[in-house]
Every structure is written in structure tokens, then in C-alpha cells.
Amino acid sequence: MKHRCAIVVLLLSACATAGTDDGEYIFHAAGCLACHTVEDGEPLAGGRRFETPFGIFYAPNITPHAQHGIGRWTREQFIAALKHGVAPDGRAYFPVFPYPSYRLMHDDDAGKLYDYLMNRPAVAEPNRPHELPWWLSDWMIKPWQWWLQDEPPAPPGDATLTRGRYLVDALGHCGECHTPRDWAGVKDRTRYLGGTNEGPEGENIPNITPHRDDGIGKWRADDLAYYLETGELPDGDYAGSLMAEVIDNSTSHLTQQDREAMVVYLRSIEALPDP
Template identity: 35%
Template sequence: MKARLAVAALGALLLLLLLLAGGALYGLNHLDEAAPPKPAALATPALLARGEYLSLVGNCMGCHTQRGGAPYAGGGAITTPFGDVYAPNLTPDAATGLGQWSESDFWAALHNGRSKDGRLLTPAFPYTNYALLTRDDADALFAYLQSLPAVSQPRPAHALRWPYNTQAAMALWRALYFRPAVYQNEPGRSAEWNRGAYLSQGLGHCSACHGTRNGLGAVLAGEEFAGGMLEALAWYAPSLHDPAEASVAAWSPQALRQWLKTGSSPEATALGPMSEVILGSTQHLSDADLAAMAAYLQSLPQFAVPAAQPKRPEPGLRELGRTLYADHCARCHGEHGEGVASAYPALAGSRSVQMQNPANLLRIIQRGGFAPATAGNPRPYGMPPFAGVLSDTEQAALASFVRNAWGNQAADVRPLDVLQLKPRRVN
């Protein structure tokens, strides 16, 4: 028996090595089509303005600017299940940035996921989305980045675990999950819808957070907007298909445009990572692009997230939560969870409160709730954090109470759930 197990284990190891070798050969012998050489575009004011706009659509600063650091100079860590990846310097510094890059080099990175030296880039850089960009948009974005002040700031080495830190593993991943292709308009859809799809699927890279991923970090086909756990931040990006989570099909187009522009609407308030997306990206969209994105997002098909196995409720948890709510929450959110319009969100009937995955409710209790301070809503109301006030058991009790009060219906949250929901990186 032991001999058979040893043989099976050896066979599995040999298969893995063959797959890795095959992936390496694929990467070396099946190079993506080279970008055709072309003269650099004249950096006119119109081209630079377009490139700056595109950099905001993609929220490039969100990853490529360290807190308190120079814009676009990189250096910040992006934590993944496979280790830390560090964002590179996008300024035109010759030694540490893009100063020696050409438009074609930049296009190869966006469209093919390859660096200037031919090295395969980690898919933590969402080239699977950026591959959809047109060459003209890539060139405009590059022209804008080249116009920035050069900043000397080397990128720290990635801290990925083996074998994810090897080019063979990158090549195998690409062979399995990546085919570069510029976005093609969908026949039968309006120009507005296709523009919204281009922005959402491409530079906006919505699926980078909202996609459901497999064990190798690839977004599952057909589940680009089905919801995904952001493990490093301990937040959940809800499904844009599920009416019980974040589908916006039933919203009015005006309410959705307002939410994307300001972070607040009669329907919801943006908190957590989505508030950062609105602050750094969608608030800057033109009215036409806001309408296009709204049209696309509202057209997504609706289906429910599969229900999880119900958990046994903890005795007395909701009663403790009732007391905690009266002490800490009722003053703002109301005795009956009704909230205050344009100030404090209602908890009664809230999708965020009742979602099957309680991660976001717990993170708001722990970290507080802060809507983005946008041009359209410059002084939003905020909620203080309670992580230093409430124990894990008390956080679970409070969450369980609000998920089952005033007509809400959701599974209780256990203290173990709170304990397990610890971010991998303080952010």
C-alpha cells in the first residue's frame, strides 16, 4: 500500500514538473505577436489629457502610488495568496521607471503581459483586463505617463513563494488562462453598451475584485462578476449578478450614475475598497462614460450566489447584540435600523447587512465606515471603528443582531467567524 502511494506521489510530482516544463516551452516558443513598430505619437495637449483621463479610469495611482509617496512611482505591496507583489515605477525615470521604454514596450506589457526584456509579468498586474485596450488608448496612456516628473524609486523584489516566482509557472498560468485580444464590439448591442463593457471589462478591471477565482488565482470563465473574497483585505467584493448582493439591475440609471460619481445615492453608500475605486476612478468619468458603464452593469444577467450550509446559532448571541446596538449604534442608525437619509445608512432591509458572506459588515464594525470624499459629496458622514472597543464575541453578537432585526433574515455570525476574518496585511 505504501509503495503504491509512493509511486502515485512520484507520478504526480513528475506530472507537475512536466507541466511546468511545458509551460516554460510554451512561453519561450509561442511568443505573443510582437507589437508593430510605429513612430511615437506627438504628445499634444489633447493626447496628454486623454491619457490622464484613461489613467483615472484605470485608477492606476491606486496601486502605483505608495501612501505619502510620489504619484505613479510605485513601490507599494499588493498582497496575494501566493506572496507579495510590488507595483513598479511608472514615471519616466531612465533607471527605475519607464524612461527607456517605447510605446511598443508599453503595449506589450498591457496587451501581452510581457516586460520590456520579454519577462512574463505576474497576473497580479491585471493584463488579462488591460489586453482589451485599443492600441490608441494604450499609446495615449503611455504619453501621459511619459509627461510626468521622473522619480528615482526602484521596485522592491517580489516576494512570491515557489513555484509561483518562476517564469515557468507564469508561462503555464498564461497557457491555461490567458489569450490576448483587444475588445471587440458585441453585435446587436448599442454603442453605449459596448463602451460600458469596454470600460468595465478592460481598463476599469472590475473583475479583478468582483470575479470568482480558482485555486491558481484565475477568474473563472463566466464568473467575472460573480463575487470574490479579497483575502488580503478581509473584504468581500459582492456579486454583481445577485439581487441579494450587488446587482444594480433594479436601480434607476440616475441613482447608479450618482453612486458611481459621488459614492452615495438613495440606494447605497460606498464603503471599503469600493469607496477607494470611486474616489480614485469613477468620480472622474465623463457623463457619457458614466451612462455607458451604468447601462452595461445594469444589463448583467441576474442569478443568486449558491447558498452555504447554515451554521448553528450561538445561544444568547442576538440578545447581547441587542444591548450593544442600543449602546453604540441606535443614536445614528435609529432604534429600528431606519437610519437618516443622506447621512447614516439604514440597516433594516440592507443588502450589505444580510449578505451570505458577513465579511463587509464585520469590517465596517471593526474599521468604521467611510464614504469617499468626492467632488459631488465632499463631506460625507463617517462611522468610527469599534475593533478596539468590542471583543470578537461582541462583534459577532452585534452583527448577528442587526442581521436578524427589523425584518432582516441572515445566518448568525459566530466569534470564530470574526477570528478567522483577519486581513493578511494592515491596509
């Protein structure tokens, strides 16, 4: 009897790791690890620092620790936080937590993410309070959230485009870095994925629309998919800074088919004219 269970468990776990819709796969595709982990720290125990024009934020502990993490949260509370930026006590999260992208995530994917996180090791690491300017308070985020409805442009038609868009916008949150923002920190949808020299940590973020000169218009589809897998550029150089992290933690873990879907989608979006 024992033996049979072991076989069943083995089969189940083999199935789970193979699927592109299981919790671990979604966790990688959505890139939660890097933000919620400090270098050499316990995975997901929080503490990473984000210096932004709106203040200094510290990512919280999202391990299932009952006191310091999200161990007491219900599935509904988790989905409300992830997709709508609302904390269990009703407070609004600051959008340095990229829920403006995750709100496009399907509820059952968010639920699988919850199950996955609840089965990670709990870490007793207390959260660090943010360091915010006197004028900034979480209640100011409420109207901002309401105003935020930044639908990405042009709904694509076929299954590959739909999948690619879901991976780019909802899970990969590529626009959180690659789309420039207005004065209020809202992504400028007229410059969708158009690049910016004011990245989250002040870095230069390239245009990844199919623009011929500035964007990815001259890249071959294979080269782009290879870059998302390995970080190697067509000229033999490697992705640096934040993109290396995205590739390590996220796009290198995807199936080749999913990387190709992202590339098909990126190449399909309308390249923006020069500003």
C-alpha cells in the same frame, strides 16, 4: 509670434482635457494611480504592497525615470507589458498587474497612455523585489497567460453597451475584484462580476450583476451612476475600502455619459442564479 504659439498651446490643451480618449482620461478610467502609488508617496513611483495567496508583490515605479522607472521603454514595450504581461526582457508579469483586463484595451488608447506617462515627473525611487514562495517563479506564468483567454460573456450590440463594456472590462478592470477566481487565480467566467468574499486583500466584494437580491437588480440606474460619481449609496452611506479608491481615482473622473454607459452595460449582463 510667441503670443500666437501660446494661444495655440492653450487651445490644444483645452482640446486635450475635453476628450474622453486622451491619455489623462484613459489613465483615470484605467485606474493606474492607486496601485502604483503609496500613501503620501510620489505619484506612480511604486512601492504599494499586495499580499496575495501567491506571495507579496510590490508595484514598480512607472514614472519616466530612466534607471528606476520606464523612461527607456519604447511604446511597443509598454503595450506588450500592459496588454500581454510581457516585460522588455521577455519575462512574464504576475497577474496582480491586471493585464488580463488591459489586454482588451485598444492599442491606440494604450499608446496615449504611454505618451501621458512619459510626460509625468520622473521619480528616482528604486523598485522593491517581490517576496514569493520558493515554488513560484515568473516562468510558471507563461502557460497561465496562454490559458487565460477569459473573454467576458455576451458581446453587446449597440454603441452604448460597447462603450460601457469597454469601460467596465478593459479600462475599469472591475472584474479583477468583482469576479471570483478559481484555485489557479483565473477569473471564473461563469460567475462574471458575481462577487466574492476573497477580495484582493481578503475583503467582501459585492455581486454587481443585476441579481435581484444579491446584486444591483434593485438599484435605480440613476443611483448607480451617482454612486460611481460620488460613492454615496442610496441609503446615504458611503462606499468603503477599495471601492472608495476606485471611485476617487477612476469613476468620479469620467464623464456622466461614460458612467451611464457603464450602468447600462452592468444592467444588461445576465444575472447569475444562486450558486
